[in-house]
Amino acid sequence: MSWRCWKIAANSDLHAVFRVYGDNILECENFMDWIRKESVSLFEFYGEYGTIDRPIVIFEDTASNRQKVAFQLCPYFGGPGSAVLWDHNPLKNIFDEKIDVVVTRVQDNGIESAPIFAIEFVDALMAGNQGWQRFRRAINAAVAGVSYMYVQPIIGWERDSDGLRLKNPRFLPAQTCLAQLTLCSKFGVPSLQIYTQSSWSEYASQKGYTLPADFRSFIGIDNAIKFSCSLIRLNISENAQVRDSLKGVLEVVISEMIDVARTYTKFSNSCLPIHHNHSPLRLQDSGAAREYAQAIIEHRPVQGEYALHEIDAEDFMRFGTLFYKDAQASTCSDSFRNNILALVNWRSSKEAVYKARYLQSWGIAVNSSSSSEELDRLAQENRCSLPLTYKENKSEGCLIANRKALRTIIENAYPRLNAEILDWIYPRVNRGNLPPIFLIPLYGYKPSGDSRPDRGLIPLLWAMFPSLLTKEQTLVIVYSKHTPSNWRSIVESEANELWNSIARIAGVLIVDRTGDGVLLHNYLPVQTRIDNYG
Amino acid sequence: MVRVEELIRYLPKLHGEHGVDATLHRLARNQSRIHEVFSNPPGGSWTQFDILRPSSDEVYRWDHMPRVPEAKRPDLVLQFNEGEEMNFILIESKQTISDIYAGMGTSLTEFFTGSGDYLGLKNRPAWHRRCLNEERWRLITPDDEDLRYWFKTFPESLVHYWPGFTFALNPEHIESKSNINTETIITQNKELMDSHRDLHIVVLIGWHGDRHEPFAVRTYSEEFCRTSLAYELDALLEPILLG
Numbered sequence: 004m005s006w007r008c009w010k011i012a013a014n015s016d017l018h019a020v021f022r023v024y025g026d027n028i029l030e031c032e033n034f035m036d037w038i039r040k041e042s043v044s045l046f047e048f049y050g051e052y053g054t055i056d057r058p059i060v061i062f063e064d065t066a067s068n069r070q071k072v073a074f075q076l077c078p079y080f081g082g083p084g085s086a087v088l089w090d091h092n093p094l095k096n097i098f099d100e101k102i103d104v105v106v107t108r109v110q111d112n113g114i115e116s117a118p119i120f121a122i123e124f125v126d127a128l129m130a131g132n133q134g135w136q137r138f139r140r141a142i143n144a145a146v147a148g149v150s151y152m153y154v155q156p157i158i159g160w161e162r163d164s165d166g167l168r169l170k171n172p173r174f175l176p177a178q179t180c181l182a183q184l185t186l187c188s189k190f191g192v193p194s195l196q197i198y199t200q201s202s203w204s205e206y207a208s209q210k211g212y213t214l215p216a217d218f219r220s221f222i223g224i225d226n227a228i229k230f231s232c233s234l235i236r237l238n239i240s241e242n243a244q245v246r247d248s249l250k251g252v253l254e255v256v257i258s259e260m261i262d263v264a265r266t267y268t269k270f271s272n273s274c275l276p277i278h279h280n281h282s283p284l285r286l287q288d289s290g291a292a293r294e295y296a297q298a299i300i301e302h303r304p305v306q307g308e309y310a311l312h313e314i315d316a317e318d319f320m321r322f323g324t325l326f327y328k329d330a331q332a333s334t335c336s337d338s339f340r341n342n343i344l345a346l347v348n349w350r351s352s353k354e355a356v357y358k359a360r361y362l363q364s365w366g367i368a369v370n371s372s373s374s375s376e377e378l379d380r381l382a383q384e385n386r387c388s389l390p391l392t393y394k395e396n397k398s399e400g401c402l403i404a405n406r407k408a409l410r411t412i413i414e415n416a417y418p419r420l421n422a423e424i425l426d427w428i429y430p431r432v433n434r435g436n437l438p439p440i441f442l443i444p445l446y447g448y449k450p451s452g453d454s455r456p457d458r459g460l461i462p463l464l465w466a467m468f469p470s471l472l473t474k475e476q477t478l479v480i481v482y483s484k485h486t487p488s489n490w491r492s493i494v495e496s497e498a499n500e501l502w503n504s505i506a507r508i509a510g511v512l513i514v515d516r517t518g519d520g521v522l523l524h525n526y527l528p529v530q531t532r533i534d535n536y537g
Numbered sequence: 538m539v540r541v542e543e544l545i546r547y548l549p550k551l552h553g554e555h556g557v558d559a560t561l562h563r564l565a566r567n568q569s570r571i572h573e574v575f576s577n578p579p580g581g582s583w584t585q586f587d588i589l590r591p592s593s594d595e596v597y598r599w600d601h602m603p604r605v606p607e608a609k610r611p612d613l614v615l616q617f618n619e620g621e622e623m624n625f626i627l628i629e630s631k632q633t634i635s636d637i638y639a640g641m642g643t644s645l646t647e648f649f650t651g652s653g654d655y656l657g658l659k660n661r662p663a664w665h666r667r668c669l670n671e672e673r674w675r676l677i678t679p680d681d682e683d684l685r686y687w688f689k690t691f692p693e694s695l696v697h698y699w700p701g702f703t704f705a706l707n708p709e710h711i712e713s714k715s716n717i718n719t720e721t722i723i724t725q726n727k728e729l730m731d732s733h734r735d736l737h738i739v740v741l742i743g744w745h746g747d748r749h750e751p752f753a754v755r756t757y758s759e760e761f762c763r764t765s766l767a768y769e770l771d772a773l774l775e776p777i778l779l780g
């Protein structure tokens with residue numbers, strides 16, 4: 004392309020103009036490369052104008068009378084720190100943190116629209132809980148009604164520190180996929196995962212590693228192109244044919260997400276029995292993708308048996324497993340390990356004395372001569388009275404129906420807690436019919452500061468179980484030894500995203516290091532934020 | 538209807554290091570003589586280096602190349618092959634001239650050649666390859682040692698590194714192109730290079746006029762000037778080059 008293409012055709016009339024705000028120029032280009040794929044986008048490149056570092060790229064829409072549609076690239080829109088480099092801030096009132104790409108429309112009156120869609124590009128799958136840290140962006144988008152795409156490879160591979168040898172494959176995390184499906188279900192807003200093929204896919208398949216059954220036929224990026232182009236065309240003008248096409252694309256994307264979720268919810272490291280037994284995942288070709296696509300087109304919640312956002316206590320009672328949270332001794336106090344974790348953590352490998360104490364603390368009568376195996380059976384028989392979770396092996400949170408026993412445990416562990424908090428857990432009077440409590444023991448702080456993955460954990464759990472993580476039911480215990488003792492003022496300042504994520508979702512926060520806590524009912528809950536977004 | 542001229546008036550409040558990186562990256566992308574190996578403007582954390590193997594039509598990918606304390610990962614890497622010889626331009630970009638530091642050029646080169654416990658990209662294996670005319674990357678399996686380590690075994694004498702420093706004018710915007718004092722900038726660049734002998738390329742990027750169009754003023758070392766790569770780099774910069 005000649006550099007002269009960058010010279011300005013100032014009098015060109017444009018049928019529609021969109022702004023592509025990118026975290027930097029490469030993110031803007033990633034999106035523009037989608038539009039440039041004419042065979043899929045049906046947009047034919049017309050020319051580039053403006054300056055080379057932030058061009059205006061113009062296309063003719065071959066699907067619509069060759070109308071000229073322009074995309075103005077606005078890279079580095081977030082600027083350094085909290086600064087914003089462009090007059091219009093597309094993040095404002097919607098996103099808590101920067102996102103790779105946000106697309107808006109410049110309307111004919113010159114006023115810029117709210118975001119139409121947002122994209123997060125991930126080159127390499129992150130290890131373990133690192134994948135949680137960006138999850139707040141998905142929630143921010145869903146609650147504001149903004150379509151969101153999270154683009155990531157279908158599988159990755161860990162190397163040693165010198166990059167010489169392969170270690171283990173990195174699989175797609177089931178939890179983030181389920182959480183995005185649940186956001187689709189709850190809000191009727193597209194929160195999509197887009198899977199890209201990588202050269203690791205075939206290698207993993209040859210080596211017998213777990214991949215979604217139909218991974219070779221995943222459409223991936225072409226879906227994302229069709230989806231974004233449909234949104235662009237619908238933003239320009241309503242069109243029944245485009246809307247039908249959008250529905251078809253959504254159905255394919257959602258079916259790929261369900262395939263991924265189905266594969267990795269019965270996976271050895273991340274078996275998620277509640278979800279795996281839920282209708283959209285349990286049944287092959289269930290029609291769930293069709294229902295989700297229809298709900299999104301009608302911008303309403305998914306209804307009926309496929310509604311993942313309606314997973315409730317009954318589902319935990321039927322398919323949940325006994326809770327186990329892995330907290331290393333060096334990260335927390337002995338008191339937390341002995342007085343909290345030992346009473347909520349079940350492990351069949353533990354000795355009989357441990358198991359007997361655990362069961363007794365939940366009000367289950369134990370025969371002092373019972374063997375370890377007998378106590379295992381007793382626990383399984385009484386599982387609905389014990390802390391239940393959604394994940395086998397290590398988990399992050401649990402549902403507790405026996406609030407009375409929980410009060411006693413918390414009261415014993417934290418004798419300085421005020422009565423308001425204890426009464427929130429289990430009131431002395433006027434108890435009525437209390438819903439179960441969702442307890443989240445949260446590490447929160449590394450020696451060097453707050454944990455980035457943990458900033459995303461509570462939002463992720465909220466997205467997975469929005470019917471259960473309510474202000475009335477959610478209790479968070481921050482247990483790191485490194486939690487700052489002035490945590491209360493940090494919460495009140497609303498200046499830290501870890502504490503903000505807790506304050507917006509939890510009803511009560513307890514901090515192990517200081518042995519006290521706070522009721523959080525005065526903090527803006529997620530639902531209010533949703534209402535504010537309209 | 539929105540007109541192009543209205544859009545052009547929509548300007549960022551600051552260009553900074555990102556503006557420098559974006560300008561050079563876009564110039565590289567809009568030509569085909571010099572190959573862009575790596576670009577990492579602020580706000581991203583790309584780790585993939587794509588290198589053209591001489592006398593082949595294949596590009597090899599080193600992914601997962603993290604930042605390391607022992608060497609400086611460049612912000613931009615450009616490659617120009619001449620026969621069997623490989624030339625790499627290694628760029629560190631900063632917001633202002635005062636961000637330069639001693640040993641910058643050496644540290645940039647060491648990202649490729651290694652330093653201390655850090656092996657360097659050259660001594661690490663490539664994991665993927667593709668033909669230039671294909672989109673699809675193929676994995677190089679761990680048992681294919683010759684292919685994975687072709688760069689490591691490539692003769693040192695045929696690989697040349699040209700470290701450089703780019704920065705934004707301060708203040709970064711000049712109202713009129715006629716007010717740009719190219720001679721002064723070139724003198725300043727030469728002084729910078731004299732005090733940092735491990736750098737071969739210094740490029741200043743600024744913006745002028747009401748549309749904030751970028752311009753570049755470059756200075757090369759005598760050694761670099763003698764290479765054909767210097768002509769190629771000038772051709773890359775040509776759309777915005779002054780002086």
